[in-house]
Amino acid sequence: MPRKLKTYQTSLGFFDQAIAAPSMKAALEAWGADSNLFHQGVATETDDPEIVAATMAKPGVVLRRPVGSDGPFKESAELPTDLAGHDARRPGKVRAKSRPKKHPPRKSDDKTDRKAALAFEREQARRDSERRKEEAAREKERERREKVVAKAQAALDKARREHEGKVSALEAERAALDERAEAEETRWEKQKAKLDGALRRARE
Template sequence: MLRRPAGSNGRFAEHSDLPTSEEVEHPRASRSKAKKKSSAPKISAKSASQAAVDFERERKQREAQRRRELAEEAKKRERRDRAVAKAQAAFDKAQREHDVPAGDIEAERDAVEKRAQDEEARWQKEKTKLTDALRRTRNE
């Protein structure tokens, strides 16, 4: 197994050595490495101006694209609203057309129901009358 001296950035070895006295007394000094100072790249005025023009052109293109998308969405919404209105109108018309025959059928059903009740009442009256007559005849 490879190990390195404790508390250091020393090399890995099979048998790790103890840290040196310098590393123990000044741990940061031995670790510090020369850092490169990076400087920003030089940009010429011409390339900066061109970049600004390119950026502005792209911004205008994005805005135009966004306006086109919004217009397309508005058209789709308008078409959808028209289609919904048309379907609703067709549904309402069909509902009205259905209500007329359904009302007639309901009126006929009520009339038949009344006739059935009247017939049932007539039959009960006649049945009672005939039953009484039959009972009287048997008792004589």
Template sequence: MGSDGPFGENAELPKNLGEDGRKRAAPKSAGRKSAGGKAKKSSARSAKADDRKAAQAYERERQSRERAEAKEEAARQKERERRQRAVDKAQKTLDKAREEHTQRVAALRAEIERIETRLNAGDADWTEKHDRLKAALRRARD
């Protein structure tokens, strides 16, 4: 049930209700109008208007989709840039750590070389001292 009229906050009852609450048939006019003339023009106009409204709605929706896609693409681009900054930062940290490691290894190798040089010198001193002491021992026995 209801009416064909527009929605209103203080709606009125339909005008075509009978005594028992049912709708009455709309009164038919005595003379029928011809099917041509104004009726065709108004339906053609309304069809054009409907087409125009549909085209405008489609265009609005298309623009809305494009804006949403552009927004999503901007978000993806921003995320790619954020990830690239993180990768660059991690790479820089890795390169710095590698350089520090290389420097420590070089310092340790130089220290090893100094220690080996001292060790060899100590061995040479010992060999010389050992030979002298052995010679002294032999002389003492003879």
């Protein structure tokens, strides 16, 4: 049987966020939090009837409003108009009101609760599906990049082998030329010595 939903609220970046979820863990996963915001005191369960009504109308959907405002929570919220003094790098504590109101407990309706819980499960399944698609797309892009890199590396390796082969051939040709030049120099020295001797004898 689906678990009964509760409404959780936090403040992250430029937005207050709220969600109807069956547990704190589920809320943290939906918020994409990488730490326990509840233990840090920056997230809490709320019984504010307006927030509860908004989240229960869209179970599992993260609703937002500009941080520090008292406006309604919506799927799409505009940035706050006054960002002075707000540090978007750190999650802010859920703003406490000077005179907290005690809200009457929400009337429990098993049929409504089951419907909301099932809606949450559908939204969670949709979110998980989107996450899997994104992961698959990232994996596909990673494989594409690896193929491009491998192709470029193969082309570089081939060009290097061709270059090294040509250099080796040129060095072999140079060695052969050096050997021929040395042989020619030796032949010339012998011939020159012989001709010099003949010239001296002719002058005597």
